[in-house]
Amino acid sequence: MSASKIDRVEARTIRVPLDKPTSFSTRQVHHRDYGIVRVTTSDGIQGIGFCYGGSDAGSLVSHAVRELFAPLVLGEDATRVEGLWDRMYSAGVLQGRAGAAMRGLSILDIALWDRNARAAQMPLHRFLGGYHDTTVPAYASGGYYLDGKTPDKLGEELAGYVAQGFKAVKMKVGRLGLAEEEARIRAAREAIGPDVELMLDANNAWRDLPTALRFMERYAPYNPYWIEEPFPVDDIDNHARLAQRTPIPVATGEIETGRWRFKELLDKEAAAILQTDAAVCGGISEYRRIGATAASYGVNLCPHWFHDLHIHLVGSAPNGQLVEYFPDDQVLNFRRLVDTQLEVRDGELVLPTTPGLGFAFDEAALDAYALDPWS
Numbered sequence: 001m002s003a004s005k006i007d008r009v010e011a012r013t014i015r016v017p018l019d020k021p022t023s024f025s026t027r028q029v030h031h032r033d034y035g036i037v038r039v040t041t042s043d044g045i046q047g048i049g050f051c052y053g054g055s056d057a058g059s060l061v062s063h064a065v066r067e068l069f070a071p072l073v074l075g076e077d078a079t080r081v082e083g084l085w086d087r088m089y090s091a092g093v094l095q096g097r098a099g100a101a102m103r104g105l106s107i108l109d110i111a112l113w114d115r116n117a118r119a120a121q122m123p124l125h126r127f128l129g130g131y132h133d134t135t136v137p138a139y140a141s142g143g144y145y146l147d148g149k150t151p152d153k154l155g156e157e158l159a160g161y162v163a164q165g166f167k168a169v170k171m172k173v174g175r176l177g178l179a180e181e182e183a184r185i186r187a188a189r190e191a192i193g194p195d196v197e198l199m200l201d202a203n204n205a206w207r208d209l210p211t212a213l214r215f216m217e218r219y220a221p222y223n224p225y226w227i228e229e230p231f232p233v234d235d236i237d238n239h240a241r242l243a244q245r246t247p248i249p250v251a252t253g254e255i256e257t258g259r260w261r262f263k264e265l266l267d268k269e270a271a272a273i274l275q276t277d278a279a280v281c282g283g284i285s286e287y288r289r290i291g292a293t294a295a296s297y298g299v300n301l302c303p304h305w306f307h308d309l310h311i312h313l314v315g316s317a318p319n320g321q322l323v324e325y326f327p328d329d330q331v332l333n334f335r336r337l338v339d340t341q342l343e344v345r346d347g348e349l350v351l352p353t354t355p356g357l358g359f360a361f362d363e364a365a366l367d368a369y370a371l372d373p374w375s
Contacts, residue, residue: 003043004078004119009070009108011037011062013053013371016333023145025174025205033058034334035103036361037065038374039111041078047115048361049107050334051279052305053100059371064104066375068092073108078119081112085285098257102282109283110309118356125315125351128288132315135348138307138323139199140164143171143188144331151184155191158198161327165347168197168225168322174205174215182218189222199251201228209241216246226251226273239270249273254304257281262290266297273321277304278313287313295319305332307342307349308359315351323349337365 017031033053040046053061069088076084088105095101117127125132140161143154158169171188173181189198200219206212212230219227228251231238243250249272256262257280265271274294278287291301291313300321303310307325314320325344326332335341340359343350352358 003041005042006039006073006076006078007042008040009037009065009074010040010374011035011065011070011104012366012374013059013062014337014366014369015058015371016336016369018333019330020146022331023175024172024203026203027055029055031055032333033371034337035059035061035065035100035107036337036366037107037111038361039073039078039108039115041115041119043119045115045119047078047111047113047118047356049110049114049279049283050306050309050337051103051107052334053103057100060100061103061107062372064092064095064101065108068095068101069104069108078112078115081109081116081285084112085109085283089282098255102257103280106279106281106283106286109285110278113284114356121355123312123352123354123358124356125312128284128312128316130316131318131320132351135345135350136311136315136323137168137321138166138325138344138347138349139168139170139197139302140166141170141324141326142331143169145172145175151187154184155187158188159191162192162196164327164344166196166325167347168199170199170201170228170324172203173200173219173227174202174230178214178218181215185219185222185224194223197225198222199226199228200224200248202230204229204232206230207232209238209245212238212242213245216242216248220246220248224248228252228275229254236264236268236270239265240268243269243272251275251302253277255280257286259286259289259293263293266294266299272299274299274301275304276301277306278309279306280304284313288317291317291319306334307332308334308338308357311342311349311351312357325349337362337369
């Protein structure tokens with residue numbers, strides 16, 4: 001047991017500019033802040049964790065790790081993950097059960113699971129129990145708003161993903177008016193054909209049910225697989241009302257934290273698909289609890305963001321349905337910070353066979369983009 005004592009916890013804030021300002025339904029992003037952490041145990045084995053800290057003030061995550069959580073785990077046995085999770089959660093209640101504090105807890109929890117899988121010389125998906133064998137289903141995520149991006153160019157982008165073998169693709173909606181949005185979705189559907197699943201992501205675009213329903217009426221003829229985050233994250237009741245009134249399944253949960261909020265989504269039938277993000281919700285430990293809860297409702301998880309992490313969680317659970325995969329580094333520019341990229345085979349992601357998460361940080365890239373040193 002002494003060989004697994006936590007000797008060092010270090011955090012860092014990384015800011016990576018986007019090559020082109022990129023728009024969602026309600027905002028534009030110029031750079032992304034990532035909170036990263038590494039945990040080192042007395043046997044020299046390291047584990048890493050990471051999260052998206054927002055488009056500004058990502059250092060709040062690093063402060064939470066250094067000042068709030070690290071003192072609670074130093075000297076403790078790294079294999080006692082559940083006990084350490086409870087200790088950190090209890091200590092962080094006043095600082096925030098969501099947002100930067102919970103993201104700090106999440107990435108420390110991820111680092112512990114990664115460290116323990118590396119110590120066991122097992123890929124994380126196998127260490128977690130394993131479900132899929134060699135590959136996991138995925139969808140290609142893109143379709144963002146860019147200056148000069150016409151509906152035809154949007155269609156060409158999504159058709160390019162289909163040409164790579166993907167059988168499902170996602171695009172952004174909700175920024176423009178009814179006619180303009182329908183033109184985009186029509187171009188997308190015509191470009192990818194009738195047999196490819198088309199997901200729509202509204203990024204909290206609408207504030208009331210009548211407006212959302214008007215858009216759903218325009219979208220429905222193009223057979224979307226889901227409408228994602230139609231309302232602000234806390235407006236669970238409108239998600240439920242929309243789910244009752246449209247044939248398009250509602251997906252949400254990427255910013256939610258804790259099993260209790262997800263249970264509310266399930267109890268109110270506000271989501272047919274959960275998009276739980278392990279780097280947001282409370283780490284791998286809490287993700288697994290949420291996934292087990294969802295399984296008892298017959299609901300699948302299609303986790304948000306960070307395909308390098310979520311391939312392991314989808315790959316290790318029966319109700320892990322799809323990994324969100326970003327084919328390039330233009331939006332998920334975290335790809336620039338790691339030394340190994342996932343392999344795509346016939347539109348599915350190949351499960352890593354190396355220990356832990358299966359990759360490490362590229363230290364030169366971290367130094368190039370860092371806002372602060374490891375500390």
